[in-house]
Amino acid sequence: MSANDESVGVSLADSWRIERRVIWALMLREILTRYGRHNIGFLWLFVEPMLFTLMVTALWTATKAVHGSNLPIVAFAVTGYSSVLLWRNMPSRCVKALEPNLSLLYHRNVRPVDIFISRLALEAAGATMSFAFLILFFHFVGWLEYPEDFLQVVAAWGMLAWFGGGLALFIGALSERSETIEKLWHPAAYILFPLSGAGFLVDALPVEAQHFVLLLPMVHGVEFLREGFFGSKIIAHYDIGYMALLNTLLTVLGLAQLRVVSRTVVPE
């Protein structure tokens, strides 16, 4: 079986121009439908994750939940919970992402992958702005020291974003093919949070448990991030090569699933 669909005379440069245009349009549309023009509007994009992180920070500070380390609690909570929001919100936004957008697929240049990419870009931007503002704010009030290795923090953040994006493509595309995925994602996301390394340092765990949690790619990202942040104060356990391998696998599988979805999706 073979099927072709071609608009003759469209160059690669044209495609790239159209692609950027479509994704930008989808992002603006998404901001408007999610946050509207009322009160603070699009600022919710990063105010919402900031509020989440602030509340968790307050809770962990109140309960002195240092989780087996003597690190400053605010920096510990901000690095941990911001990471969770980064990798967990992307898949959550991509589960059943096509359904409310089926009518947009009437336009040839709007493909399912564009809808996913626009949502990923928004989530990543929101989580990143929230993380950056919280660091600046807590440093300003004197509760947090700047990272020891700024570049390593950026690299770790990038790895976590890539993991979130790959997972989102995979889960999101699968959720279009099977209703069950949506049901399974919520409990999975819930149970992955305490295992993700946000609330503990791997070094503080028994060796048996270390092997187990280090199977999860995001744990490597959080450890790498915290080493960049706290440097010599902690012993970090990570293998960025392992994380990159799993990220690649998720991304490739996700794109492959999305290709199947693109071939079969019916605009509403």
Add this chain to the structure above:
Amino acid sequence: MIRLANINKLYPTRGGPVRILNDVNLTVNPGERVGILGRNGAGKSTLIRLVSGAELPSTGVVERHMSVSWPLAFGGAFQGTLTGLDNLRFICRIYGADPEDKIPFIEDFSELGIYLREPVKSYSSGMRARLAFAISMVIEFDCFLIDEIIAVGDARFHEKCSHELFEKRGDRAMIIVSHDSGYIREHCARAGVLVAGQLHHFDNTEDAFTFYHEEAALLA
């Protein structure tokens, strides 16, 4: 030119795959107006979505050598939670047009007044139809795909739409899909009839009309 070669389209159902289009071929040259007749569920809208590229065929080739519109209909292609103007801006952005200089035309043609700044979901079906048609006329194409466009609206609105589409854009190619043979006869030079997934071609709309009604009589 638009060329569809050996198009098959199957949809999965609980009872197994259903073949909606069976080895369909169609060529439309620049400036040509082609009608597609068919009863409800004959596959007319599927065919027009395949021509537009919104959907892909199961097998076969679709070639577009001219710019082709999205399927212009009075539903679809709009976001209910956005305002009329935001929908206009979205469409302009994806097709690379500047929305701001289109607003006067939209205001004038749609006659929606202050409702252009309200969410589309608060519109009546007639208001939606006016917005949809007005936005459809903002982006220029070599070929317009028209899906049951006469379904909604009052007589005066039909008049305005006909003027925009068939007089101002009389030189464009069009593929018009309808179960109303009168509309096809009025606006098309030739027509095809979709029966049981096969597209029967006729060089004039009169023969298509006769065939369509014979088929309908046979099934009745």
